[in-house]
């Protein structure tokens with residue numbers, strides 16, 4: 163949003179404008195460590211906040227149910243071509259509203275209600291839409307769930323294979339929201355194809371790492387790839403599906419008219435801009451630095467006595483079990499937020515506590531890396547986290563750390579936020 167637009171908003175709705183302004187300041191002054199969040203560029207913000215939001219475009223380019231698509235068709239085609247080139251896929255659909263609808267479209271493409279599906283259990287790092295019981299995907303389908311190993315914290319492929327052979331799912335989902343290690347797409351594909359299942363790789367968390375060569379690509383292994391566009395990929399909130407040529411038609415039909423109406427064209431434009439940015443050489447450095455930062459932060463936390471799921475990280479994400487610190491995840495997350503360090507409480511595998519009051523916290527390095535923070539800043543973050551977790555009720559300490567966080571953040575501009 164440009165400054166002029168901001169004045170108009172302030173005049174029309176000062177209440178909403180004041181919350182946006184406050185949110186800008188909050189995002190500027192905090193160390194944002196939620197691994198699924200980021201800062202989009204001013205260019206992505208401009209495309210997302212454009213008049214493209216005014217337009218209806220049900221259908222696909224050249225086959226719409228509304229007139230006036232002279233500018234929308236090229237925008238959507240550009241987004242599609244950029245996605246295909248960047249990820250090296252046969253086919254891309256940029257219309258899913260976000261990750262959950264994208265995943266739902268995959269089930270719609272290949273399953274009927276009651277069919278068996280398979281995914282990673284939510285408390286073990288999977289997503290709600292990978293068949294967890296409270297999700298539509300666990301209620302409308304017969305869902306079987308694999309877990310991580312109790313010993314290693316890593317995906318238990320013997321269990322995945324046994325379960326797939328026994329249950330013969332139509333679709334297997336791999337990919338995770340709280341798993342700090344590389345996903346072995348080739349092994350998942352071998353298992354899926356042995357039992358005649360379609361493999362969907364949900365790369366929402368690691369899409370930017372895949373593009374930047376910091377995580378292996380599922381291309382050549384998965385039949386379908388689903389992703390959100392706003393996490394490591396650093397676009398607007400949205401979703402995409404990519405597929406082999408053989409699956410393309412089914413996927414397109416499932417998204418529209420199967421699941422959705424008109425695409426959000428302003429989001430499509432923002433996605434196209436983000437994909438353009440992700441094709442620049444600097445994006446590779448950013449993706450590699452995310453992992454370097456996560457490894458540095460994981461090592462620093464381990465050095466300070468934090469217990470990390472799987473003992474560390476290979477990607478952008480760290481899952482900490484706070485049991486040994488004698489602190490529930492929620493208490494830690496709230497105190498850390500007060501001290502300027504934003505992350506989320508999270509279950510850890512085999513967690514004896516409840517999801518709304520779990521044993522762990524989940525954090526990651528995409529947003530701080532976007533701001534230009536490097537290994538040195540990860541040392542500060544680990545020290546602050548240690549100090550907060552040692553005395554989460556110490557208001558004076560939390561206030562002092564929040565001041566230190568603000569000082570460090572002031573040295574790292576946040577893209578898209580112009581206030582000083």
Ligand code: DSN
Pocket residue numbers: 198261289339
């Ligand atoms: N809720 C997202 C996350 O934070 O990982 C996944 O959809």
